[in-house]
Amino acid sequence: MIEERKKFTFSRRGFIRTSALAGGGILLGVNFLNACKESAQPPVNIANLNFKEFNAFIKIAENGYVTIFSPNPEIGQGVKTSMPMLIAEELDVPWEHVTVEQAGLDTENFTRQVAGGSQSIRHGWEPLRQTGAIAKQMLIQAAAARWEVEPYTCTASNGVITNQAGKQLGYGDVVNDAALLPVPENAVLKDPKDFKIIGKDAINVDVHKIVTGQPLYGLDYTAPGMKYASVLRPPAFGQTLKSFDASEAKKVGGVIDVLKFGDKVAVIANNTWAAMKGKHKLTAQWNDTTLESTEDHDAKLNAILNGSKFEVRREDGNVNSAFSEADSVIERTYESPFLPHNCMEPMNFYANVTAERIHLVGPIQTPAGTAKRIAHVLERDEKEIDLEMTRMGGGFGRRLYGDFAEEAALISNGAKLPIKVVFSREDDMAAGTYRPAIKYRIKAALKDGKVTAYHLKEAAINSNMYGLIPHFFPAGAIKNYKVETGNYQSNITTGAWRAPYTNFLAFAEQSFFDEIAKELAIDPVKLRMDLLDNVNDGEDERIEYSAARMKETIKLAAEKGNWGKAAENVYQGFAAYYSHNTHVAEVVDITLQNGFPKVEKVTVAVDCGIVVNPTGAINQVEGGVIDGIGHAMYGNFAFDNGKPKATNFDAYRLIRMNETPKVETYFVENNLSPTGLGEPGLPPAGGALANAITAATGKRMLTQPFIEHFNTDTREVRG
Amino acid sequence: MVSYTLKVNGKERQISADEDTPLLWILRDELNLVGTKFGCGIGQCGACTVHINGQANRSCLLKAAALEGMEITTIEGLATDDTLHPVQEAWKEHDVPQCGYCQAGQIMTAASFLAENPAPSGDEIRQAMHGNICRCAAYNRIEKAVATAAKNG
Numbered sequence: 001m002i003e004e005r006k007k008f009t010f011s012r013r014g015f016i017r018t019s020a021l022a023g024g025g026i027l028l029g030v031n032f033l034n035a036c037k038e039s040a041q042p043p044v045n046i047a048n049l050n051f052k053e054f055n056a057f058i059k060i061a062e063n064g065y066v067t068i069f070s071p072n073p074e075i076g077q078g079v080k081t082s083m084p085m086l087i088a089e090e091l092d093v094p095w096e097h098v099t100v101e102q103a104g105l106d107t108e109n110f111t112r113q114v115a116g117g118s119q120s121i122r123h124g125w126e127p128l129r130q131t132g133a134i135a136k137q138m139l140i141q142a143a144a145a146r147w148e149v150e151p152y153t154c155t156a157s158n159g160v161i162t163n164q165a166g167k168q169l170g171y172g173d174v175v176n177d178a179a180l181l182p183v184p185e186n187a188v189l190k191d192p193k194d195f196k197i198i199g200k201d202a203i204n205v206d207v208h209k210i211v212t213g214q215p216l217y218g219l220d221y222t223a224p225g226m227k228y229a230s231v232l233r234p235p236a237f238g239q240t241l242k243s244f245d246a247s248e249a250k251k252v253g254g255v256i257d258v259l260k261f262g263d264k265v266a267v268i269a270n271n272t273w274a275a276m277k278g279k280h281k282l283t284a285q286w287n288d289t290t291l292e293s294t295e296d297h298d299a300k301l302n303a304i305l306n307g308s309k310f311e312v313r314r315e316d317g318n319v320n321s322a323f324s325e326a327d328s329v330i331e332r333t334y335e336s337p338f339l340p341h342n343c344m345e346p347m348n349f350y351a352n353v354t355a356e357r358i359h360l361v362g363p364i365q366t367p368a369g370t371a372k373r374i375a376h377v378l379e380r381d382e383k384e385i386d387l388e389m390t391r392m393g394g395g396f397g398r399r400l401y402g403d404f405a406e407e408a409a410l411i412s413n414g415a416k417l418p419i420k421v422v423f424s425r426e427d428d429m430a431a432g433t434y435r436p437a438i439k440y441r442i443k444a445a446l447k448d449g450k451v452t453a454y455h456l457k458e459a460a461i462n463s464n465m466y467g468l469i470p471h472f473f474p475a476g477a478i479k480n481y482k483v484e485t486g487n488y489q490s491n492i493t494t495g496a497w498r499a500p501y502t503n504f505l506a507f508a509e510q511s512f513f514d515e516i517a518k519e520l521a522i523d524p525v526k527l528r529m530d531l532l533d534n535v536n537d538g539e540d541e542r543i544e545y546s547a548a549r550m551k552e553t554i555k556l557a558a559e560k561g562n563w564g565k566a567a568e569n570v571y572q573g574f575a576a577y578y579s580h581n582t583h584v585a586e587v588v589d590i591t592l593q594n595g596f597p598k599v600e601k602v603t604v605a606v607d608c609g610i611v612v613n614p615t616g617a618i619n620q621v622e623g624g625v626i627d628g629i630g631h632a633m634y635g636n637f638a639f640d641n642g643k644p645k646a647t648n649f650d651a652y653r654l655i656r657m658n659e660t661p662k663v664e665t666y667f668v669e670n671n672l673s674p675t676g677l678g679e680p681g682l683p684p685a686g687g688a689l690a691n692a693i694t695a696a697t698g699k700r701m702l703t704q705p706f707i708e709h710f711n712t713d714t715r716e717v718r719g
Numbered sequence: 720m721v722s723y724t725l726k727v728n729g730k731e732r733q734i735s736a737d738e739d740t741p742l743l744w745i746l747r748d749e750l751n752l753v754g755t756k757f758g759c760g761i762g763q764c765g766a767c768t769v770h771i772n773g774q775a776n777r778s779c780l781l782k783a784a785a786l787e788g789m790e791i792t793t794i795e796g797l798a799t800d801d802t803l804h805p806v807q808e809a810w811k812e813h814d815v816p817q818c819g820y821c822q823a824g825q826i827m828t829a830a831s832f833l834a835e836n837p838a839p840s841g842d843e844i845r846q847a848m849h850g851n852i853c854r855c856a857a858y859n860r861i862e863k864a865v866a867t868a869a870k871n872g
């Protein structure tokens with residue numbers, strides 16, 4: 001039996017408040033990360049929802065129907081569907097009676113979300129279910145009082161309360177009485193085997209709006225009097241603005257103003273097209289500081305790896321003595337380029353800065369931090385800011401950074417107009433916050449058929465692996481173990497990119513394990529299982545992954561993926577990785593078409609605890625895996641004197657449908673708390689693919705993207 | 720500035736705009752039909768796909784002023800009254816969208832493809848859809864939904 005090792009705990013005291021609604025019904029306000037302030041009260045009028053004190057509201061109306069006001073930003077991870085499922089489950093209402101709603105609209109045709117911060121299913125798991133259970137408890141109490149019986153003699157199911165005499169009352173019948181009751185401290189949660197909603201498919205709550213093209217995204221937002229801005233930024237990292245000439249830009253029909261702010265120039269116009277055209281007509285001179293190219297980064301990172309200036313992130317035993325006693329030593333260096341995020345919806349933001357208020361609307365993953373940043377640059381009080389989030393056309397980490405929101409605020413402030421900044425694709429790719437280029441050098445000592453030491457060095461641009469990543473597998477599995485890091489400070493902006501660091505670290509390590517397996521002449525899956533046998537779960541606080549759960553996951557992937565039993569001309573690769581609290585293992589099947597790898601199928605096993613919404617979960621896993629395959633295969637982003645070489649999809653290649661494998665997803669069944677799925681499917685994919693390519697061609701994929709190892713004219717392995 | 724009339728989703732619309740304005744921006748900024756999305760502006764991603772006389776086309780590459788007299792259909796006009804197009808239905812059935820941003824373009828491409836080839840093979844679907852990028856990589860489900868729409872259409 002696998003035990004749960006770490007649970008997310010929340011402060012239970014007073015995290016929920018209720019009020020009787022003016023029009024009838026009850027409103028529950030929940031604050032599931034912190035307890036509510038003593039004074040916090042939910043409004044009696046739905047129009048006044050306040051997401052500063054509460055991060056979700058649940059309304060039960062007099063007809064028994066439930067409305068959940070979901071505050072979470074939707075990037076595409078499906079939390080807007082899965083989190084309400086948790087409430088509905090414990091409240092015990094039919095899912096069909098639940099509507100997930102947005103707060104009131106300030107323009108006729110726009111659907112918005114109000115700021116509340118992005119909390120994952122892991123954080124919401126306990127408190128959201130508690131909220132549902134508490135509400136149910138109050139409804140039962142109200143019904144029991146009406147019948148003059150003890151509450152424990154009554155049961156509630158599917159929105160109906162039943163007493164021992166068989167009498168029934170609907171939730172709606174007693175909701176006004178329930179609203180007057182004190183909130184119980186605690187309520188009993190269901191046994192997972194009694195779940196009716198959790199574990200069943202629930203279709204994305206926004207799907208109808210999406211397939212009919214209704215306004216949802218930041219780019220769709222409009223407000224009265226709004227103007228559009230297109231921004232000219234320094235074309236190369238390391239450049240500043242010397243001078244510019246706007247005379248031609250101002251002649252473009254529809255252009256109303258040109259505004260310099262910092263090293264940037266904004267063209268403001270009546271529509272997007274005029275703004276973009278105007279920007280192209282600007283001419284500017286730039287001052288050069290340091291202009292870096294990919295070759296420079298390469299040399300810098302190599303110098304770090306060959307040098308001795310490292311920060312030790314974890315050290316067990318003594319790697320040096322193990323290396324000197326080894327029968328053999330393997331060492332490999334793995335390299336990955338910068339990567340842009342390329343959210344399908346280019347960066348954009350709306351700002352209306354007036355003397356009284358600052359109104360901000362758009363797709364952003366960090367509303368609180370962004371509001372603070374804007375208050376700071378405009379020297380205004382944060383209390384004057386209203387920030388609303390829209391649905392996001394992809395995030396992948398890019399929308400954690402509020403640079404585009406700051407631009408909108410500065411331009412609106414300068415032009416005294418409501419402004420929407422719109423990035424073209426070229427702007428979006430060239431003014432990125434990229435996944436940094438990284439190199440890993442990994443060295444292993446082998447003795448008597450075992451791995452006796454493991455030494456990993458990371459050389460990265462700007463910043464290094466953080467948090468518990470140095471304690472991920474194989475930490476704990478190899479006695480002599482060392483992880484150390486060094487970085488080079490570049491003027492190219494970098495940041496989080498779907499599964500930061502592990503998106504490439506997993507590739508390097510999982511490729512390396514295959515090399516070790518080959519050297520030791522054992523099956524790669526067996527090598528991983530043997531290493532996991534060395535780990536005692538719970539022994540080391542810093543080790544979050546569970547060897548027991550990882551082994552189950554590996555077994556499931558190997559079994560479902562027919563590991564070792566591939567059909568003729570099909571080559572397999574394996575990888576397993578723990579990240580974001582989820583264990584994942586993947587088998588990749590490829591064939592060679594004229595010597596060129598074609599990814600046929602990926603079999604994925606996932607242990608993410610209880611699967612709240614299977615259809616959403618599978619969608620996330622499929623997306624993560626294909627994203628991992630696509631970027632490992634094609635993703636390349638190089639710089640020439642500070643300028644990105646690719647700025648649109650003609651030069652930057654993303655995976656397309658005809659290159660996409662079939663993904664088969666299997667979940668390890670258990671009753672453990674759910675963990676995230678937006679990211680963990682991605683890291684193992686590149687490694688499993690690399691191993692399959694090696695199985696097919698004998699060639700090691702030490703650098704990404706893999707496509708560069710193939711001569712695409714003749715489609716033969718190069719080198 | 721030029722003035723012209725466009726027929727969008729069955730309705731005549733008066734436009735007054737710069738002569739070179741792409742249909743994409745006329746739809747989005749002038750007609751407030753924002754279901755058609757901007758992804759790349761150079762015909763590479765398919766997010767802006769609309770139908771011109773029933774044919775899938777990239778609205779970011781079409782000059783709107785040249786489209787007088789043609790039937791323009793956007794995602795907002797794909798359903799007839801309250802009945803969704805079979806492709807839209809299939810998209811719901813398979814719970815296709817992740818972030819959802821690319822999906823209007825995917826649906827428009829699929830709808831015009833199926834009108835021409837009502838019973839495609841898996842390979843034909845994969846080829847027909849390869850011009851539409853989905854950054855969230857919901858490709859497996861898009862493929863299944865196109866096949867389902869073909870069956871139900």
Ligand code: FES
Nearest residue numbers: 758759760765779
């Ligand atoms: S926006 Fe038209 S093809 Fe990308």
Ligand code: FES
Nearest residue numbers: 818819853854855
């Ligand atoms: S669903 Fe996000 S781009 Fe396709």
